[in-house]
Amino acid sequence: MDGRILATALATLRSYALCDSCLGRQYATLGYRLTNRERGRSIKIALLMEAEASEDIEVIRILSSKGMLPEASATLQRRGVNPPEPQACFVCGGVSDKLQNIASRIVDMVSGYEFNSFVVGIVVPGWVSEREDIVRSISSSTYCEGLKSEFSRELGKLLSSMLGVVFDPYRPDMNVIVDPFSVSIDISPTPLYLAGRFRKLKPGLPIRSRICRVCMGGGCALCGGLGVKETSVEYIFRKVSVELYRCESVKLHVPLDDGRDRVVLGLGRRFVLEVRKPRRRSIDLDLFKERLDSSFEGLIDVNGLSYVDRGFIRRMKTSFESEGYILLLKPVESMDISEAAERLKYLEGLRVKQRYPGFKARLKVISDVSVKFREDGLFELRFISSEPLHTKSFIEGGRDTKPTVMEVTGIAWLLVDTLIYVGGVGYA
Numbered sequence: 001m002d003g004r005i006l007a008t009a010l011a012t013l014r015s016y017a018l019c020d021s022c023l024g025r026q027y028a029t030l031g032y033r034l035t036n037r038e039r040g041r042s043i044k045i046a047l048l049m050e051a052e053a054s055e056d057i058e059v060i061r062i063l064s065s066k067g068m069l070p071e072a073s074a075t076l077q078r079r080g081v082n083p084p085e086p087q088a089c090f091v092c093g094g095v096s097d098k099l100q101n102i103a104s105r106i107v108d109m110v111s112g113y114e115f116n117s118f119v120v121g122i123v124v125p126g127w128v129s130e131r132e133d134i135v136r137s138i139s140s141s142t143y144c145e146g147l148k149s150e151f152s153r154e155l156g157k158l159l160s161s162m163l164g165v166v167f168d169p170y171r172p173d174m175n176v177i178v179d180p181f182s183v184s185i186d187i188s189p190t191p192l193y194l195a196g197r198f199r200k201l202k203p204g205l206p207i208r209s210r211i212c213r214v215c216m217g218g219g220c221a222l223c224g225g226l227g228v229k230e231t232s233v234e235y236i237f238r239k240v241s242v243e244l245y246r247c248e249s250v251k252l253h254v255p256l257d258d259g260r261d262r263v264v265l266g267l268g269r270r271f272v273l274e275v276r277k278p279r280r281r282s283i284d285l286d287l288f289k290e291r292l293d294s295s296f297e298g299l300i301d302v303n304g305l306s307y308v309d310r311g312f313i314r315r316m317k318t319s320f321e322s323e324g325y326i327l328l329l330k331p332v333e334s335m336d337i338s339e340a341a342e343r344l345k346y347l348e349g350l351r352v353k354q355r356y357p358g359f360k361a362r363l364k365v366i367s368d369v370s371v372k373f374r375e376d377g378l379f380e381l382r383f384i385s386s387e388p389l390h391t392k393s394f395i396e397g398g399r400d401t402k403p404t405v406m407e408v409t410g411i412a413w414l415l416v417d418t419l420i421y422v423g424g425v426g427y428a
């Protein structure tokens with residue numbers, strides 16, 4: 001043995017006190033399946049045996065103090081030499097030996113959460129990285145590993161066996177961030193993403209509602225305990241999710257915001273519900289649907305629920321569906337009925353340019369136009385638009401809509417009501 005590793009290890013220990021893990025980490029890629037602690041201790045033992053064979057008391061003293069090797073202290077004692085005090089590790093200060101304690105604390109913290117996979121991230125104070133660099137510059141080892149990667153792996157192994165869950169850095173259910181030096185632990189469950197379609201069965205229901213400014217969400221007499229100004233689609237989702245997933249909050253993602261007075265029928269508006277910090281994850285989606293449909297006296301219902309990944313939100317928001325509309329219109333001035341109905345049919349095949357709120361101006365094509373005059377004096381106009389249409393601007397102008405129904409028909413109209421059918425545009 002040419003002793004290259006032993007020589008550099010000894011040179012490093014002459015300068016800095018290192019625990020078994022922190023010394024072994026300098027040679028982490030050597031010796032498959034060994035832990036760094038085993039590597040470090042093995043090197044120290046080999047150094048002790050060589051030192052004893054060559055009667056090098058000074059090296060044994062170094063191993064006893066800066067190597068913290070109990071056998072080196074015992075060797076000195078047997079020879080009648082008072083052993084020096086073991087020093088504290090220059091890099092970790094002894095934290096390497098406390099991972100089991102830290103793991104137990106993490107186990108306590110995550111005990112209320114359901115999860116099957118996790119990841120551990122390690123943050124360390126700046127001085128730790130600096131000291132790692134200093135030691136590395138002396139050991140000049142090309143075999144070393146970083147402290148963060150070792151701690152993350154070793155904590156991962158401990159948690160896996162204590163909790164019976166898998167370490168998965170790519171799709172973890174639970175994220176654990178640990179600073180082992182200050183022993184601060186932060187846990188955050190990965191959000192769940194639930195996709196589906198909802199129908200908004202009654203007018204007067206907004207998609208979202210503002211938080212109550214009096215109680216800031218806690219619920220008070222003013223908001224009737226809702227925590228928000230009024231019931232909304234998002235509120236209904238939140239209420240049911242908090243019950244079933246025991247989550248902290250939800251965020252409702254929709255491709256576009258239907259106004260409060262729109263009724264949305266057909267297959268329904270696509271959505272992704274982001275369930276944040278859930279304590280339960282494996283909720284039967286049939287149960288979720290049942291709870292939603294039966295809550296709040298049928299204001300909404302949902303269909304086609306499935307769990308998706310986060311990327312689904314962007315895909316949903318960047319693809320457009322055609323929509324069917326039933327508009328109730330009233331001419332501003334009284335008008336010959338059959339003439340007005342005839343002119344509404346000019347809309348067939350029309351190409352409309354419009355900025356839908358939150359989107360750039362886009363071209364939409366109108367088709368399947370039909371018109372009916374109702375006993376209440378309103379015109380019922382049905383058509384399909386190749387993309388979502390802002391109906392009020394389409395009828396009355398605004399949002400750079402070109403052309404408007406007024407321009408095409410030569411009649412000024414008032415939009416009385418909008419029903420929309422999305423996702424398969426039959427008027428089912």
Ligand SMILES: [Zn+2]
Pocket residue numbers: 018019020021022023089090091092093094095096
């Ligand atoms: Zn150490």
Ligand SMILES: [Zn+2]
Pocket residue numbers: 212213214215216217218219220221222223224225226227228
């Ligand atoms: Zn309130």
